[in-house]
Amino acid sequence: MSAAERPVFWLYLAGNTPVSARAIVNTRRFCEDHFVGRYELEIIDISLHPERVREAQIIAAPTLVKKRPLPEQRVIGDMSRTEGLLQRFALGGRAA
Numbered sequence: 001m002s003a004a005e006r007p008v009f010w011l012y013l014a015g016n017t018p019v020s021a022r023a024i025v026n027t028r029r030f031c032e033d034h035f036v037g038r039y040e041l042e043i044i045d046i047s048l049h050p051e052r053v054r055e056a057q058i059i060a061a062p063t064l065v066k067k068r069p070l071p072e073q074r075v076i077g078d079m080s081r082t083e084g085l086l087q088r089f090a091l092g093g094r095a096a
Contacts, residue, residue: 023062
C-alpha cells in the first residue's frame with residue numbers, strides 16, 4: 001500500500017468526556033481491525049485547538065474525518081458502528 005493509499009483519519013473530540021473516550025477506543029479498534037498498522041490517526045481536542053475546528057468546519061464532536069484516500073468524508077458519533085464506517089468511507093479494509 002503506497003503512502004497515498006494509506007488511510008489518514010482525524011478524530012475531533014470535545015475534551016475528556018465519556019463520549020470522547022468511547023470514540024477514541026472505537027476508532028482505534030476500527031483502525032487496528034481493518035488496517036493493522038497501515039493507517040494514521042490524529043486525535044484533536046477541539047477545546048485545545050479551536051483554530052483547527054474553524055479550518056476543518058467541524059460542527060459536532062466527536063467527528064471522524066477521513067482525509068485520505070480522497071474524497072474527504074466525515075462521520076459524527078462514538079464510532080461504534082464499524083461496518084457503517086467501512087461503508088461510509090468506501091474502504092476495503094484488511095486484505096483477504
